[in-house]
Amino acid sequence: MGFISQRKICPFCEYPEMIINYKEYKVLRKFLTEQGKIIPGFVTGVCSKHQRHITRAIKRSRNIALLPFTTDYRDI
Amino acid sequence: MKYYETVVIIHPAIEGGMLKDSIVEVQKLVEQKGGELKNTEVWGRKKLAYLIDKQKYGTYTMLQFIGDKIKINEMNVELEHNPNVLAYMTIKIDETEMREQTGDLDTQIDGQAPQAEAEETVVSSEEKTVDKTPEVSEDETKAIIKEEGDDLPKVDEPETPSSDESEDSQDKEN
Numbered sequence: 001m002g003f004i005s006q007r008k009i010c011p012f013c014e015y016p017e018m019i020i021n022y023k024e025y026k027v028l029r030k031f032l033t034e035q036g037k038i039i040p041g042f043v044t045g046v047c048s049k050h051q052r053h054i055t056r057a058i059k060r061s062r063n064i065a066l067l068p069f070t071t072d073y074r075d076i
Numbered sequence: 077m078k079y080y081e082t083v084v085i086i087h088p089a090i091e092g093g094m095l096k097d098s099i100v101e102v103q104k105l106v107e108q109k110g111g112e113l114k115n116t117e118v119w120g121r122k123k124l125a126y127l128i129d130k131q132k133y134g135t136y137t138m139l140q141f142i143g144d145k146i147k148i149n150e151m152n153v154e155l156e157h158n159p160n161v162l163a164y165m166t167i168k169i170d171e172t173e174m175r176e177q178t179g180d181l182d183t184q185i186d187g188q189a190p191q192a193e194a195e196e197t198v199v200s201s202e203e204k205t206v207d208k209t210p211e212v213s214e215d216e217t218k219a220i221i222k223e224e225g226d227d228l229p230k231v232d233e234p235e236t237p238s239s240d241e242s243e244d245s246q247d248k249e250n
Contacts, residue, residue, distance in 0.1 A: 021173075064083050064165045065124040065134070 008045025012053075020053040022060035025067050031058065036068040079142050080111065081169045084155065085134035085162040088121065095185055098160045099137055109151045111141035115177045118184040128162045140174055 012018050018027070031039050031046070031054050038058055041051035061067045086098055099116070106113055119136035128134065148166055155164045179187070 060165065060167065062125070064085060064136075064163055065126055065128060066122075068125040 010045060010047040010050055012050040013047055020050065020057050022057045022064075022066070024057075025061045028054065028058050028061060028067060032067065034071065035073075036070045077142050077144060078146070079169050079171055079174055080140070080146065080148070080166060081173070082106070082139045082141075082151075082164060082166045084137045084139070084164045085124070085128070086137060087129075087160050087162055088131055088133040088135060090135070090160055092185070095135060096181055099181060099185075101158075102137070102139065102155070102161075105151060105154055106139060106141050106146075109147040111143045111146045111151075113139065113141045115140040115175050116181060116184075117175070117178075118181070118188070120188045124162075131162060134162050140169070142174075 012020065020027075022028075031044060033039060038055060041048060046054060058067060062069050082102075084099075084102055086095065090098055099118070103113055103116065115138075117138045119138065121133055121135050124132060124134050152164065152166060155161050
C-alpha cells in the first residue's frame with residue numbers, strides 16, 4: 001500500500017480575508033477544546049505563523065472574559 | 077505616533093445615563109494621561125465567559141487613541157481602582173486596525189435595544205413576502221402541482237420506513 005499524504009491546508013493561508021483578532025472570539029472558539037485548552041496546530045492544520053497569531057488572540061480574549069480559561073468539569 | 081486600544085467591561089448594574097457618565101469618565105482619564113481619542117465603540121451587554129466580581133454579564137466598551145507619551149501604567153492603576161470597571165485591557169495596535177467613529181455615544185447606547193426590535197421587524201416583513209408569493213400566482217401553482225403529481229408517490233416511499241424506524245426506536249425505549 002502506498003502512503004498518501006493528507007496534509008491539511010491552513011485555513012488562514014487559504015482564505016486571507018479571515019482575520020485573526022481577539023474580538024473575533026467566535027472564530028477563535030473553534031481552536032479550543034471543550035475544556036478551553038488551545039488545540040495544537042498539527043491537529044487543526046494551521047501553519048506555525050498563524051498558530052502564533054491564534055495563541056496571542058486567544059490569550060487576549062481570555063483576559064477580557066470573551067473566552068474561558070477553563071470550564072467547570074461538573075458542567076460537562 | 078503610537079496606536080492603542082483599551083477594552084473596558086463596565087458593571088452590568090450601570091445602565092442608561094449612568095453608563096454614559098462612566099464611559100465619559102474613562103474617556104477623560106485617557107485624555108488626562110496624554111492620549112488623543114479617535115474612536116469609542118459600545119459593544120453592548122455581553123455574557124462573560126467566567127464570573128468577575130460575582131457578575132455574569134458586563135457592558136463592553138472599546139476606546140482607540142493615539143499619542144507619543146501616554147502614561148499607560150498610571151491609566152491602568154486608575155482603572156483598577158474604579159469600582160464601575162470589572163476588567164480592562166490596553167494593547168498596542170497597528171495603524172490599519174484603527175476604525176473611524178460611527179455615531180455618538182448616546183446613539184450607540186440607545187441603539188442597542190432598538191437593534192433587536194429592528195431585526196424582528198425585518199423577519200416579520202420577510203414572512204409577509206413569503207406569504208404573498210403563492211397568492212399572486214395561483215394558476216402557476218396549480219400547474220406546478222400537476223407537474224409534480226408524478227413525483228409525489230416517490231416522495232412518500234422513503235417516509236414510510238422512517239416512521240417504522242421511529243416506532244422501532246420507541247419500542248426499544250419502552
